[in-house]
Amino acid sequence: MPETIHPLVIHFPIALLLSSVLLSWSNLIWPGKGLDKAAWYTLLLGLAGAAVSIITGLIAAQAVPANSPALQTLTTHRLLGIVTFVIFGLQTICVWRSKGEYSKGKRILHIVIQLVGVSLIVATGALGGELVYTFGVGTAVPLP
Numbered sequence: 405m406p407e408t409i410h411p412l413v414i415h416f417p418i419a420l421l422l423s424s425v426l427l428s429w430s431n432l433i434w435p436g437k438g439l440d441k442a443a444w445y446t447l448l449l450g451l452a453g454a455a456v457s458i459i460t461g462l463i464a465a466q467a468v469p470a471n472s473p474a475l476q477t478l479t480t481h482r483l484l485g486i487v488t489f490v491i492f493g494l495q496t497i498c499v500w501r502s503k504g505e506y507s508k509g510k511r512i513l514h515i516v517i518q519l520v521g522v523s524l525i526v527a528t529g530a531l532g533g534e535l536v537y538t539f540g541v542g543t544a545v546p547l548p
């Protein structure tokens with residue numbers, strides 16, 4: 405039963421972290437409309453969701469046998485999930501410390517980190533889907 409919680413929570417960090425980046429970029433185009441605040445709060449909620457996803461993911465992974473063909477994908481998925489958390493955690497610290505005010509160089513660096521974060525969350529989700537839909541992890545289908 406605890407292993408079924410992971411699919412329940414993972415949609416929140418995926419949607420929230422992607423929204424946070426989109427809102428932050430929208431704020432560059434339309435400043436002064438409160439989009440920076442929306443980006444900040446979605447970032448915080450998304451980060452919290454990512455932390456819960458890591459905990460629930462580690463619990464779900466215990467149901468995967470050590471000789472499962474899904475193991476390689478699971479290991480990569482776990483690593484990407486943790487790195488995703490670290491990257492968005494770094495962004496949180498950067499935004500918090502700078503109060504959203506950046507020099508041009510730091511702004512570009514922040515956008516690069518955001519692009520890395522977006523790629524990571526998409527890759528993590530894609531590999532998670534592969535675990536379920538290719539290998540049948542977490543489903544009633546008997547594992548090969």
Ligand code: HEM
Binds near residue numbers: 411417461531542
């Ligand atoms: C930011 C962190 C994470 C995200 C966004 C994420 C996302 C996903 C997604 C989208 C799925 C497919 C669910 C479905 O289609 O029903 C999945 C499945 C899975 N993930 Fe993650 N994941 C994260 C972290 C982790 C970690 C750290 C582990 C630990 C090994 C893990 C283990 C699993 C397992 C075992 C499955 C198969 C389904 C299940 O048994 O619940 N995940 N994940």
